[in-house]
Amino acid sequence: MRIKYVTIPSGNTAEEETFFVNFLGFKHTGELELWPNVRCKLLSNNDSDIHVAIIPNRSTLNQKAVIIFNTENCLKQYHEITKNGVVFNHKPYYVSAGMIAEFTDKEGNQFILLEERSYIED
Numbered sequence: 701m702r703i704k705y706v707t708i709p710s711g712n713t714a715e716e717e718t719f720f721v722n723f724l725g726f727k728h729t730g731e732l733e734l735w736p737n738v739r740c741k742l743l744s745n746n747d748s749d750i751h752v753a754i755i756p757n758r759s760t761l762n763q764k765a766v767i768i769f770n771t772e773n774c775l776k777q778y779h780e781i782t783k784n785g786v787v788f789n790h791k792p793y794y795v796s797a798g799m800i801a802e803f804t805d806k807e808g809n810q811f812i813l814l815e816e817r818s819y820i821e822d
């Protein structure tokens with residue numbers, strides 16, 4: 701597992717993206733659907749393989765941070781972490797970005813295991 705995305709919650713994702721692009725030199729690299737019907741804007745600065753994911757403000761869920769771990773095998777990682785005592789919010793499921801599994805720590809921070817998959821046929 702490795703961190704691939706750092707999330708930035710925003711009430712105005714377009715404005716936040718403009719800030720990162722115009723003032724910090726980031727480039728728009730795409731979008732990612734992490735939750736059903738919730739699209740994140742992806743940005744990169746070419747200095748790292750970690751991307752910024754601007755997410756619509758989800759303050760109604762009382763989350764402090766969203767940490768996204770990239771994994772080669774979401775189901776395997778899910779079972780390994782479950783054995784360590786982590787309780788997931790639900791079983792792994794598919795979104796357009798691939799397969800994800802979510803859990804929350806006692807402080808309200810959300811963690812996502814993401815096995816990215818391409819559903820486009822070559």
